Amino acid sequence: MTQRQIKLGAFLMQTGHHIAAWRHPEAQADAGVNFRHYVELARKAEAAKFDAIFFADGVAVRNSNPAALARIARSDQFEPLTLLSALAAVTERIGLIATVSTSYHEPFNVARKFASLDQISGGRAGWNLVTSATTAEAQNFNREHQFAHADRYRRAAEFHDVVTGLWDSWEDDAFPRDKEAGIYLDTSKLHAIEHRGAHFQVRGPLNVARSPQGRPVVVQAGASEDGRDLAARTAEVIFVAHQTFEEAQAFYGDIKARAAQYGRHPDAVKVMPGIFPVVGRTQAEAQEKFERLQSLIDPLVGVSLLSGITGGFDLSGYDVDGPLPELPPTEGPQSRQRLLLDLARRDGLTIRQLYLRIAGARGHQQVVGTPGSIADQLQQWFEEGGADGFNIMSPWFPGGLDDFIGLVLPELRRRGLFRTEYQGSTLREHLGLARPEHPAVLARRAAAAPRAA
Amino acid sequence: MTQRQIKLGAFLMQTGHHIAAWRHPEAQADAGVNFRHYVELARKAEAAKFDAIFFADGVAVRNSNPAALARIARSDQFEPLTLLSALAAVTERIGLIATVSTSYHEPFNVARKFASLDQISGGRAGWNLVTSATTAEAQNFNREHQFAHADRYRRAAEFHDVVTGLWDSWEDDAFPRDKEAGIYLDTSKLHAIEHRGAHFQVRGPLNVARSPQGRPVVVQAGASEDGRDLAARTAEVIFVAHQTFEEAQAFYGDIKARAAQYGRHPDAVKVMPGIFPVVGRTQAEAQEKFERLQSLIDPLVGVSLLSGITGGFDLSGYDVDGPLPELPPTEGPQSRQRLLLDLARRDGLTIRQLYLRIAGARGHQQVVGTPGSIADQLQQWFEEGGADGFNIMSPWFPGGLDDFIGLVLPELRRRGLFRTEYQGSTLREHLGLARPEHPAVLARRAAAAPRAA
Incomplete structure (x- = not known):
């Protein structure tokens, strides 16, 4: 058996995760709407063999204080799925995870877009399922206030089930496309979801063939009680914010236990805390890099x-x-x-x-140190039940990502903790997640199996 | 003054526009979910200097007759905006027009995606604004039946106004991104739409900077009374289906007159009928190509x-x-x-x-002929008040498009009717449409102008 290895996401975000990153002399100040910037970062992350690039999202300009708004580089950014589709065309292997909110979209549209992205990218799509929590977002979608927390999660849970059901609209071999016989598709392998629930009525089927991964990977980030429960039932990857190893361990154990209660194997859910690394060749150099950014706030x-x-x-x-x-x-x-x-x-x-x-990590773990000390911490979290991998939140781009790739990854590789080459071609393969079989195939197999006496 | 020239869209659609195209021996049977297929077609159209590639859309599997459904290649296709974003990354100059329905989306999301596409593509995005007219689509979006025709158009009109208003959320120079001063954006150049209408309440602003074209190009296709009125007020390009030159002339005159009633210059609306060309070196060869496809229905x-x-x-x-x-x-x-x-x-x-x-042209003009006879017809429509250009609906791909590019375009160029090289870099520049100035800039200019006594 090969050694278990750390999964790594590259969390890309405009000029960087530090709130003052855009003022860094090396930062691309217009990064939010600069496609070439993202092409470079995505290719860098792919060359470094990251499992995926990851994009957060929000559907509003979020700051209502004009003086602060004027000083923050968060108000002009690409819609992440549009950006990710474009990046799919200029990358080959790296996974592509975009955030799309369940609060202000329709499941048919979301299912279709991610199925399309999975087709376009050859099986590299992941959907970070979130709920939208701010008043500013609600007011862009016909509402005065956001939905209540529990309501958002009820809608999100049903939204998830509709989307995954739509992804199973067609069995994998539903499209023979037999030119001679004139038979393009096999209607016996079509499964309209016919969903009627509290929030959605969706007949289906989806007008996209079942995608290379069977279903795009479902990612979640909620860590509240409602969020954990939904994630334990439905998420395949969980991005989460922790401040201490003890928190990480407690969350990891809790999620894996909850997943088991839903009949899922613990390995079917990968827990990937966010890490904000400031890397120096010495501790003093790392600290100096960090203070430089802090001074710009x-x-x-x-x-x-x-x-x-x-x-x-x-x-x-x-x-x-x-x-x-x-x-x-x-x-x-x-x-x-x-x-x-x-x-x-x-x-x-x-x-x-x-x-x-x-200011840097927004509640995520901030590590300012040498390649060795950072690798030590990642290794501890990974080996002692705190994480299956990490979502790397570079303080600024491109330098912060360059530092992690150039300094920390060699150290992780020296320890056998991170891949030197991709083994598979899909995001599921990178993450070690099974390709879900079609429910109709499973049902037929169960029906055909010899019954216990 | 340079000669007025024909505008050309390449209407890309899976295996082709003929209903039996997928059975053509040279057709890529899995075209609907084959990204490489579209990359090849898009690059071909760009090398031929088409103004734009164009994608239609529907948000359902539309045929409820299983025997027919099994024999049609329309049930698995990319969501067009996802596809177009990916194609933006592998093309340089050609315009990119995707259909997105106003019936089952939210204007904030649509405004954001097209603004993002316009940024990613360097000013090549166009939005074909449609309403969704089928029960199959309604049933994927929480409804039993489609909206009534007039209701769809009232919603579409308000949707348009919200989207274009959101595109004007920021003036062109709203983002100084001054690292030294710490000023990223100028809040005096922020204009939240604060829309409160019958269908939508949208506060804004959009979280994307004003895009290279100012606003992506707005395209429409409706030819009903409601559709014509909306198009005359709001569309910059109109795709339309005609069977005869007389129809085309009547429509063209009507739309330009209606546009004038809305205070718009007739040249601000380009009318581009769909044309389904089957091209042969001789009339007999063209006819034979056509009959071959017809025999496959x-x-x-x-x-x-x-x-x-x-x-x-x-x-x-x-x-x-x-x-x-x-x-x-x-x-x-x-x-x-x-x-x-x-x-x-x-x-x-x-x-x-x-x-x-x-079967081929679905109500559009079907022309089966030689390069000369097809060029004659396009020239007549173009010069005698029937069209500003055409949306070319190739019977099958890639052969049908190859024929048009290889045989008809040289003839049009010989007559000086079509470009040999792109002059501009944005879709607006290709089409001869002005970049809209920001309303706040216009207002300030008007306020500063000397008043008439």
């Missing part, structure tokens, strides 16, 4: 960043060098808010200290 | 094709060699039904004769 931006993560709570009236006030309950992303509060209380942080702490 | 398919075009009326009980029965009114695409009836009555056609007549 305008306090207006830091405070508004906290407001954004707390679900819109306005912190601008509070002393930036005083403590974080009590926060009201929110219908926004609950897990992040809890994490933030835990962090501030644990370390007795002021508002400024807190925003400086999270 | 299964009668089951022919009859069901008519049912589809008549809005779902089931013709399977009628004598295929008898006359077409009276058809009830429909909420389906009205202009096509009327056109079909006119055609059958005019020529006294049986059901078989009618399906053979429309």
Whole structure:
């Protein structure tokens, strides 16, 4: 048996994950709408044998504070699925994961787009299924306020089931395309979903053949109670934010146990925490790189960043060098808010200290160190039940990704923890996820099996 | 002043526009989900200097008759915008027009995707705005029946206004991205649409910078009364189906007059009828190519094709060699039904004769001839007030497109009627459409102009 290896996603995001990345002298300031920028990053990640590139998303300009909005590089960005389709044409092997919200789309359209991307890319598509949590997004879609947290997740769960059902509209061999006989498709291998649920009525079938992966890979990020339950039932990859190894271990164990309760093998769910690495040849060099970025954060931006993560709570009236006030309950992303509060209380942080702490990684694990120390931490999380892999959130592009590829990957490879070449050609193969058989095939096989007496 | 020249779209569609194209020995039978197929066609069209490639769409498997469905190659196809994004990455100059329905999408999502495509492609995106007219589509989107014809168009009109308003969310110079000063964007150049209408409430702004074309090109195809009115107000390109030159002339004159009533210059609306060309070096060779395709049509398919075009009326009980029965009114695409009836009555056609007549071009002008005779017809329509250009619907791929490029284009070029090289780099420049200035810029200019006494 070959050694279990770390899975790695390259989380691409405009100029970088640090809030001030766009001000870095080497950053491509117009990265959000610069296609060549993403072509270069995607090819870099592919040359380095990452499992996938990953794109987050939001369906609004999210900051309502004009002074902060003016200083943040998040308001002009490509719609990720459009971008990913274009990147599919200029890459060969790397997986392609895009975020599309279940809150403001229709499942038929989403199923079709990802099935199309899976066809175009030869089996490299992944869908990061999220719910939309902000008022700003709701107001772009005919609503005054966002849906309640539990409602979003009920809709998301049904949305997932409709999409995966639509992906199974056709068996793999439903299209003989026999020119002589004039038979293009076999209607006995067509399975319209005929779904009638609380949120959706969708007849089907999808007008795309079953795709190379059977189904594109389903990714999720929610870490709330509702989010964990949905992920344990449906997700194949989970991106998650942790601050400590203990949190990571607890989450990992919890998710794998929940998955087992849904009759799933623990290996069928890959847990990949986000990691924000600042890499230096020495610890001092790493620290210097980090401080350089931190020094570029305008306090207006830091405070508004906290407001954004707390679900819109306005912190601008509070002393930036005083403590974080009590926060009201929110219908926004609950897990992040809890994490933030835990962090501030644990370390007795002021508002400024807190925003400086999270400005880079936004609640994800921030590691500032040498290739050896970073590899040590990844190895520990990976080998001691904290992670199956990591979503690498480079502080700035391209330098932060270059550092990880050039310095940390060789160290992981030296330890046998990361691939030197792709073995498969699909995202499922990279991740070690089985290609799902068609339910009708499974049912026929079960019917044909000899019965127990 | 340079000679006015014909605009040409290459209407790409799986194996070809003829209903039996997939059975042609040279056809790529799996074209619908074969990305390489489309890469080849797109590059061919670009090398031939077409203005744009064009993709139609439908959001359902449309045939409910299993025997016919099994014999038609229309049930597995890429979602066109996903496909077009991928093609953007492997082409340089040609325009990219995808159909997206206003009936079952949200304007914020559509505005974002086309703005992204326009950024990715360097200003080559066009949106073919349609309404969805079939029950099969409605049933994939939480409905039992399609919307009524007039309701679809009211929604489409409001949808258009929201999308174009979102495209103007930012002035062209709204993103200074000044690293030193820390100012990424200029909030004084942000214009949230704050739309509140009968169908949509959309606050904005869009989270994509204003795109290279200012706005992607808006294309429409409706030829009903509602469709003409919407197109005259909002469309920049109109694809339309005509059977005769007289029809084409009447439509052309009507649309240009309606556009003038909306205060638009007639040249701001390009009329491009669909043309289905079967090209031979001699008339006999052309005819032979056509008959070869016609002979591949299964009668089951022919009859069901008519049912589809008549809005779902089931013709399977009628004598295929008898006359077409009276058809009830429909909420389906009205202009096509009327056109079909006119055609059958005019020529006294049986059901078989009618399906053979429309199997290829589906109501568009079918021309079977030599390069000279086809060029004559295009020239007449173009010079005598019937068309600004044509959307070329190749009977089969790649051969039908090769014939048009290799035989007809040289003849058009010899007459000075078609370009030998691209002059511009955006779709607007190819089509001779002005880049729309931002409304706020126009308003400031108007305010600054000296007032009349």
